[in-house]
Amino acid sequence: MGRSSLGRGSALQYATLVLPGMLIFGIGVIVPMGLSLCYSFTSWNGFTHDLPRSGLANYGHILTDSHVRDAWWFTIRFAFWNTIVQNVFALLFAVALDGNLKGTKIYRTIFFMPCLVSSIVVGFIWLRMYSDVLPAISTTLGLGLNPRLFGSAGTVLSGFLIANNWQWIGYWMLIYLAALQSVPMELYEAARVDGASRARQFFRITIPMLAPAFTICIVGITIGSLKVYDLLVSSTGGGPGRASTSIIYLIYDTAISGRQYGYGSALSMTLILALLAIAVVQLSVLRRREIQL
Amino acid sequence: MKRSVAFAAGVALAMALALPGAFAQGLTTVKILDGQSTTDAGIEKLIDQAVAAKYPDIKLEWEIVGWGDAFQPKMQQYMQSGLPDIMIGKGQDVATYAGLGVLADLSGKPYLKNVLPAAVASGSYKGKPYGVVFNALYQGVYYNRKFFKDNNIAVPKTQAELQKVIDRCKSLGVTPFATHFKDLWSIGNITMQFAINDVFNKTPDWGDQLRAGKASYAGSPEMKASYGYNKLIYDNTWKDETFSLEQTACDARMVQGKAAMKVSGSWSIQNFLDVNPDFDFGIFPFPNQSGNAKLIYEPNITLMVSKTTKNMSAVDKVLSVITGDKTLDQKIYDLTKTASMVKGAGPTFKNPSQKDIDAYVAKNQLVDAGSGNNQLVWGGFQDENAKDIAAWLQGQETIDQALQAADARKASSKP
Numbered sequence: 001m002g003r004s005s006l007g008r009g010s011a012l013q014y015a016t017l018v019l020p021g022m023l024i025f026g027i028g029v030i031v032p033m034g035l036s037l038c039y040s041f042t043s044w045n046g047f048t049h050d051l052p053r054s055g056l057a058n059y060g061h062i063l064t065d066s067h068v069r070d071a072w073w074f075t076i077r078f079a080f081w082n083t084i085v086q087n088v089f090a091l092l093f094a095v096a097l098d099g100n101l102k103g104t105k106i107y108r109t110i111f112f113m114p115c116l117v118s119s120i121v122v123g124f125i126w127l128r129m130y131s132d133v134l135p136a137i138s139t140t141l142g143l144g145l146n147p148r149l150f151g152s153a154g155t156v157l158s159g160f161l162i163a164n165n166w167q168w169i170g171y172w173m174l175i176y177l178a179a180l181q182s183v184p185m186e187l188y189e190a191a192r193v194d195g196a197s198r199a200r201q202f203f204r205i206t207i208p209m210l211a212p213a214f215t216i217c218i219v220g221i222t223i224g225s226l227k228v229y230d231l232l233v234s235s236t237g238g239g240p241g242r243a244s245t246s247i248i249y250l251i252y253d254t255a256i257s258g259r260q261y262g263y264g265s266a267l268s269m270t271l272i273l274a275l276l277a278i279a280v281v282q283l284s285v286l287r288r289r290e291i292q293l
Numbered sequence: 294m295k296r297s298v299a300f301a302a303g304v305a306l307a308m309a310l311a312l313p314g315a316f317a318q319g320l321t322t323v324k325i326l327d328g329q330s331t332t333d334a335g336i337e338k339l340i341d342q343a344v345a346a347k348y349p350d351i352k353l354e355w356e357i358v359g360w361g362d363a364f365q366p367k368m369q370q371y372m373q374s375g376l377p378d379i380m381i382g383k384g385q386d387v388a389t390y391a392g393l394g395v396l397a398d399l400s401g402k403p404y405l406k407n408v409l410p411a412a413v414a415s416g417s418y419k420g421k422p423y424g425v426v427f428n429a430l431y432q433g434v435y436y437n438r439k440f441f442k443d444n445n446i447a448v449p450k451t452q453a454e455l456q457k458v459i460d461r462c463k464s465l466g467v468t469p470f471a472t473h474f475k476d477l478w479s480i481g482n483i484t485m486q487f488a489i490n491d492v493f494n495k496t497p498d499w500g501d502q503l504r505a506g507k508a509s510y511a512g513s514p515e516m517k518a519s520y521g522y523n524k525l526i527y528d529n530t531w532k533d534e535t536f537s538l539e540q541t542a543c544d545a546r547m548v549q550g551k552a553a554m555k556v557s558g559s560w561s562i563q564n565f566l567d568v569n570p571d572f573d574f575g576i577f578p579f580p581n582q583s584g585n586a587k588l589i590y591e592p593n594i595t596l597m598v599s600k601t602t603k604n605m606s607a608v609d610k611v612l613s614v615i616t617g618d619k620t621l622d623q624k625i626y627d628l629t630k631t632a633s634m635v636k637g638a639g640p641t642f643k644n645p646s647q648k649d650i651d652a653y654v655a656k657n658q659l660v661d662a663g664s665g666n667n668q669l670v671w672g673g674f675q676d677e678n679a680k681d682i683a684a685w686l687q688g689q690e691t692i693d694q695a696l697q698a699a700d701a702r703k704a705s706s707k708p
Binding site for chain 2: 046131150153236237239242257258259
């Protein structure tokens with residue numbers, strides 16, 4: 001009796017705690033997703049009161065739309081290179097700053113500061129860097145370089161990778177740093193006693209012990225990069241042409257500016273599915289790796 | 294003690310919340326969505342002051358967005374939740390939103406008499422006034438008059454003459470055209486300028502013919518020529534920089550004498566005169582294939598009213614102030630460096646290109662930008678075409694692919 005009463009009380013307590021979050025999540029995420037799914041079966045332009053049904057036509061169009069293919073290609077390349085570069089450099093910086101270097105705290109602060117700046121502002125900063133500051137430096141030093149990376153379809157991706165990595169490496173570095181500092185020193189001491197070199201210690205102890213941090217960083221960077229939007233808005237506007245149009249940018253452009261709300265909704269549904277699939281695959285692979293290690 | 298403190302705090306809070314409401318009784322709030330061009334920043338303060346001075350019982354609540362990138366999305370949003378009382382857009386918005394049945398018919402409104410007949414005509418849809426045009430922009434090729442004069446360069450009227458000007462500029466070591474293709478709207482704007490004189494000048498209902506399948510981008514030599522002019526300009530500008538350059542920097546270079554011409558509109562005048570108040574410049578229409586190009590006039594600030602506004606009386610008062618207060622109007626024209634569409638009011642700033650404009654007006658060589666913009670909508674069509682043109686200039690597409698892409702999206706072209 002008493003246990004049952006306690007169970008009911010606990011359930012009520014849990015429900016009370018969970019309900020606000022559930023409500024916010026439901027109203028802010030689930031309901032819009034449901035509406036988006038409904039709109040995706042229409043050819044609604046976002047203006048009219050009637051919602052002309054179009055069945056699966058929008059989904060069929062996605063398969064043949066070259067702009068969708070190009071936007072995904074840009075987004076995937078952006079996510080791929082970000083994931084590699086950010087993880088490698090964040091880990092290297094974390095290892096470097098985990099030691100007894102002089103001025104470690106200052107370096108950490110400097111590396112971390114860019115991630116406090118809004119991506120919109122980062123876009124402006126790098127637009128100015130590429131269009132004004134770096135060309136002026138190049139001219140002054142007589143380097144003969146054209147650092148206007150945002151001005152050409154061939155270099156715009158590199159420009160964004162530099163800007164995005166500049167912003168976020170410090171953030172992921174802190175995650176790795178925290179993970180590094182939680183590795184028990186006894187493991188290193190035992191390895192040293194066994195005569196393991198620094199490199200062997202790094203690959204046999206440090207890397208395996210960082211597996212949970214790898215999971216967080218890889219999934220976080222990948223998903224974050226796949227959702228890139230604000231950085232593009234304030235710098236290139238998806239250009240030149242459509243050379244830096246990400247999938248989210250295309251969705252906004254199609255649904256809002258392009259007055260194809262139904263088609264834009266269908267695009268957003270496919271993005272949700274893709275993000276889910278990528279996250280599930282990454283998590284299952286990385287978690288399995290964590291267990292193995 | 295604690296209870297009395299809490300009670301006193303509660304009473305104070307209730308009074309603080311209730312009192313402003315009590316004081317606000319009798320005050321009508323008019324909501325305005327203002328889709329501004331770069332030249333328009335600051336007009337809201339001038340209007341606020343003028344309305345407050347004449348109608349202290351009216352409060353204006355402004356929402357200011359960039360016309361090019363945010364006006365249409367905002368309208369889309371408000372069409373679901375209820376439009377603001379007044380919308381300020383461009384002349385071409387009248388056809389779009391009156392066509393959707395959300396604008397008030399302004400027939401018989403007394404303030405229509407405050408503006409020029411052309412201002413009412415440009416704001417009309419199917420013969421009824423749904424918008425009041427407040428000012429106008431002129432579009433064409435702005436040129437450095439002193440440079441032209443010093444080097445005995447005549448204003449070109451044909452493509453062959455334009456080519457000679459380009460060659461002469463190059464021989465003098467001056468970049469023929471100032472451009473800022475980083476701004477997508479700039480590519481879209483100049484392409485429409487070319488099309489107005491080469492396509493719509495010849496076939497006034499070309500947009501309707503496109504949608505009816507009687508005309509096409511890929512099959513029209515005139516439209517192909519219009520696209521081609523972009524290449525002519527791109528080949529004669531700072532190619533390595535134009536896709537990284539913004540309007541302000543570009544206009545400054547023009548004033549500094551680094552370029553001789555710029556296909557643009559009155560929105561550049563503000564920048565020109567900011568950099569050098571004595572800069573001497575003129576304007577001519579970009580030469581078309583037949584040598585009869587006209588200077589383009591664009592209805593700019595256009596006042597529209599929601600069909601469902603509950604504050605029509607206050608809205609009427611606000612519009613009567615905007616179109617009837619000559620001091621206010623002159624301040625706005627001087628700030629925006631634009632031409633007047635209000636009777637008896639005009640700018641007082643020195644506009645070196647005015648004598649050219651007057652000459653084209655006298656010769657009836659003027660064409661309304663609406664001849665093209667009212668047939669081919671900007672959002673979702675012209676802007677997408679501009680992206681294809683940029684991709685073509687960057688070598689990512691061919692001109693034929695860019696033209697075919699425009700044909701493929703013709704269903705989205707209707708305003």
